[in-house]
Amino acid sequence: MKxxxxxxxxxxxxxxxxxxxxxxxxxxxxxxxxxxxxxKVKKWLRTGAKKVVVGVKDEEELIKIxxxxxxxxxxxxxxxxxxxxxxxxxxxCIGIGPFDDEEIDKITGNLKLIN
Amino acid sequence: MKxxxxxxxxxxxxxxxxxxxxxxxxxxxxxxxxxxxxxKVKKWLRTGAKKVVVGVKDEEELIKIxxxxxxxxxxxxxxxxxxxxxxxxxxxCIGIGPFDDEEIDKITGNLKLIN
Numbered sequence: 001m002k003x004x005x006x007x008x009x010x011x012x013x014x015x016x017x018x019x020x021x022x023x024x025x026x027x028x029x030x031x032x033x034x035x036x037x038x039x040k041v042k043k044w045l046r047t048g049a050k051k052v053v054v055g056v057k058d059e060e061e062l063i064k065i066x067x068x069x070x071x072x073x074x075x076x077x078x079x080x081x082x083x084x085x086x087x088x089x090x091x092x093c094i095g096i097g098p099f100d101d102e103e104i105d106k107i108t109g110n111l112k113l114i115n
Numbered sequence: 116m117k118x119x120x121x122x123x124x125x126x127x128x129x130x131x132x133x134x135x136x137x138x139x140x141x142x143x144x145x146x147x148x149x150x151x152x153x154x155k156v157k158k159w160l161r162t163g164a165k166k167v168v169v170g171v172k173d174e175e176e177l178i179k180i181x182x183x184x185x186x187x188x189x190x191x192x193x194x195x196x197x198x199x200x201x202x203x204x205x206x207x208c209i210g211i212g213p214f215d216d217e218e219i220d221k222i223t224g225n226l227k228l229i230n
Contacts, residue, residue: 005138015130016168016229019137023120023166026138027145048196051138053131081163114131 001044002052003029003097004108006065009055011092017085018114021078021092022053028076029095036074037099044098054111059091066094068107073099116158117165118144118212119223121180124170126207132200133229136193136207137168143191144210151189152214159213169226174206181209183222188214 005025007018034041044050056062062077069075075096082088097104120140122133149156159165171177177192184190190211197203212219 005134007134013130014230015128015133018130019120019122019134019168019229020166022134023138023141024164027142027164030142048198049139049142051135053134083163114134115129 001040001047001098002050002101002104003033003044003095003099004052004054004104005029005093005095006062006108006111007053007055007093007114008058008062008091009114010058011086011090013092021080022095025076025078025093025095026051027095028078029074029097032076033074033098041098049098053114054108055114056111062091062094065107065111069094069096070103073097073103073107116155116162116213117167117216117219118148118159118210118214119167119169119219120144120208120210121177121223121226122168122170122208122229123173123177123206124229125173126201126205128207136195137210140191140193140208140210141166142210143193144189144212147191148189148213156213164213168229169223170229171226177206177209180222180226184209184211185218188212188218188222
């Protein structure tokens, strides 16, 4: 079990800004997963709540990823309200899972970790 | 209402690693807050779930912050299992809240945003 957060690299978010966007995605995807698969999610929490952050080139790639997520896998696209540095409505990242590793790898397996 | 995540700057975490640690802290503090103050937390979620990431110099400063948190404010210290790059048992960050802005500002108000 893991949760993967897919972030746009072209926004060139700073460490702090990226951390906030990833936390939004992580929490929102968790909330959906927790309602749909409470037992799975409890197990994930008990075993370290693995989270992985990977990158895509731009909004187009982000949307392509979003469209490839099967309905059974909990996910949440984060759209920034634009109160600070981003334009209102900027799609920044997607939280996927927690869900089975193999199922998530089918979606994000070829994306690189963000350093 | 806001949630503040306090991160150690001396660990020199990369964007991806910091995002994961912050997401751990955000989710764990949320889970505590949600049980203790469900109505407050629902309101926070409905109004954008504001999250702020600030820095401290080192572990000593992180622990000092932890000790200054009143019992009524939900918080969670994140200790890394050390499976990837950090030493096992490394204290990386603290998630505080969501809780009232003024109450959290008493604890973290003089800490600077992480860029």
